[in-house]
Amino acid sequence: MTARDPSFVTMLRETIEGEVLAEVPLARFSTFRIGGPATMVLPAGADGVETALSLARRSGIPWFILGLGSNVLLPDSGLEALVIRLGKGMDRxxxxxxxxxxxxxxxxxxxxxxxxxxxxxxxxxxxxxxxxxxxxxxxxxxxxxxxxxxxxxxxxxxxxxxxxxxxxxxxxxxxxxxxxxxxxxxxxxxxxxxxxxxxxLRRETNELFRWRQEGTPFNQPCCGSTFKNPELPPGGHESGLSTAGQFLDAAGLKGYTVGGVQVSPMHANYFVNVGGGTAADVRTLIDHARHVVAERFGVTLETEVKLVAPDGRYEQTPPR
Ligand SMILES: Cc1cc2nc3c(=O)[nH]c(=O)nc-3n(C[C@H](O)[C@H](O)[C@H](O)COP(=O)(O)OP(=O)(O)OC[C@H]3O[C@@H](n4cnc5c(N)ncnc54)[C@H](O)[C@@H]3O)c2cc1C
CATH class of the missing domain: 3.30.465.10 (Uridine Diphospho-n-acetylenolpyruvylglucosamine Reductase; domain 3)
Structure with a gap:
């Protein structure tokens, strides 16, 4: 049985205090606007979370906890795992x-x-x-x-x-x-x-927010930083570059596009969904970017965005 099985959805609806959404497109819950269908429960309190975990455990179904989906790449095929998203009442x-x-x-x-x-x-x-x-x-x-x-x-x-x-x-x-x-x-x-x-604080907050809007593709579908900043030897990299964005930029990747996903021309560590982008496009772009940076600078980039498999487990960035 998977979390998308109608009998499991019925059981959730009968037991949990909070919303239960069936066959909901995860793209709606990801800032990348990417991700296929899933069953999602939005518990209204800790008891609801406990019940969701217990129902999933007893049915042998894995679960995945989703926040605002701003740092995850969800699979195109959707999730077989139960998606738990903390609902109203858990935001006090x-x-x-x-x-x-x-x-x-x-x-x-x-x-x-x-x-x-x-x-x-x-x-x-x-x-x-x-x-x-x-x-x-x-x-x-x-x-x-x-x-x-x-x-x-x-x-x-x-x-x-x-x-x-x-x-x-x-x-x-x-x-x-x-x-x-x-x-x-x-x-x-x-x-x-x-x-x-x-x-x-108000002035500082407004200033930082403006910096964000001007320096990053804040209003385009994306997941923030794709890669973590690399660990470099003491004394730094011989090129003088230090952040993931700087390496990606220096490797000429700004604007590079696979399908509907592009390395942002504004900030190279942000990959943006320019229309119809898929998780497969993002993964291909991640592989390409890692390959180019490794070849050019000998630096291995690790993903910051969590690559999620259909069963809700994380996938490691493939070793180079
Ligand atoms: C435009 C943009 C700019 C960004 N800038 C930054 C930045 O400057 N710095 C930075 O650090 N990040 C940045 N991010 C990434 C992201 O916003 C952060 O990582 C954020 O904290 C993720 O929170 P989320 O609720 O969206 O988590 P999700 O993306 O939904 O999930 C991320 C991980 O957290 C887990 N998770 C979510 N909720 C819970 C919970 N209640 N309990 C346990 N695990 C949980 C998920 O299972 C997943 O593994 C940016 C993203 C975007 C889109």
């Missing part, structure tokens, strides 16, 4: 002075704006990073020198067996764009921020 915000709690389904730019408006600094620089709080914590997303790991104090997660636990920051092995929280669902994040002048 509360705070006591500098300590804030965010439901993991809350869009992270909202968390950035709300905390800045209340006069708290720490998350405000992430105003231009789309995605949910849960996706941000899981990816340890960041920009302008700030990342989630710097503000997190505790994270409530649920494991595959449906047990919820509160993890202290020290128990999470955060590193660059990685939290190590695999196969756990982030339910809530507790962060500690710093009091600051709301007017200064």
């Amino acid at each position: 915000v509360r705070h006591e002075q500098e300590r804030w709690w965010f439901g993991a389904g809350l869009p992270a730019p909202l968390a950035a704006r709300r905390t800045a408006a209340a006069g708290f600094a720490g998350l405000h620089k992430m105003v231009g990073v789309p995605g949910t709080v849960g996706g941000g914590v899981y990816m340890n997303a960041g920009c302008h020198g700030v990342e989630w790991s710097e503000v997190i104090t505790r994270v409530t997660v649920m494991d595959e067996a449906g047990h919820a636990t509160v993890l202290e920051h020290s128990a999470i092995p955060f590193t660059y764009r990685w939290s190590g929280l695999d196969r756990r669902i982030v339910l809530e994040a507790e962060v500690s921020l710093t009091e600051a002048d709301p007017e200064v």
Whole structure:
């Protein structure tokens, strides 16, 4: 049985508090606008997540937790796995002075704006990073020198067996764009921020947002950075280049197109869906870009975007 089996969908609808969508095109839930059909459940609370996990487990069906789909490449054939997307009720915000709690389904730019408006600094620089709080914590997303790991104090997660636990920051092995929280669902994040002048934060937030819009293809379907910045030897690369975008640009890849997917002429680490792009196009473009950069500079690029297989598992960037 797969999650798209009508009997499984019926069972979900009869049991779960929250929406259940059948045969929903995942392209609607991905900033790349790519991805075939799936069964999606949008639990309204932790109990609903637990029930979804339990039903999937008992039916031998894998599951996949999706945020705002801003850093995933979902398969053209859709997902056989059950897609869990935290629904309304799992996006609440509360705070006591500098300590804030965010439901993991809350869009992270909202968390950035709300905390800045209340006069708290720490998350405000992430105003231009789309995605949910849960996706941000899981990816340890960041920009302008700030990342989630710097503000997190505790994270409530649920494991595959449906047990919820509160993890202290020290128990999470955060590193660059990685939290190590695999196969756990982030339910809530507790962060500690710093009091600051709301007017200064408002100006800084607006400035950073404008920079984002001008420097990246922000309004085109894409998934943000395709590749992580490469690890380079001490002293850097002989070319003087350091970021993935710089290597891709220097390799002449800006504008290179496969099917409906193009290396953005604006920022080479952003691949954009210029119309009718497929996951197959993105994968071909990723392979080509990695090949060209490796040949030209001897640098291996690893994907930041998560390549998702039909059973919901991640696929590694193929070794070079
Ligand atoms: C225009 C644009 C600009 C971007 N700029 C940046 C940037 O500057 N810096 C940066 O770091 N990223 C950037 N990104 C990438 C992306 O926004 C972040 O990685 C974001 O945190 C992903 O969140 P999401 O909710 O969209 O997660 P998704 O893309 O839906 O999922 C990403 C991963 O997180 C997992 N996940 C999602 N929710 C949960 C949860 N509740 N619990 C556990 N795991 C979960 C998913 O299973 C998946 O493995 C950008 C993307 C776009 C489209």
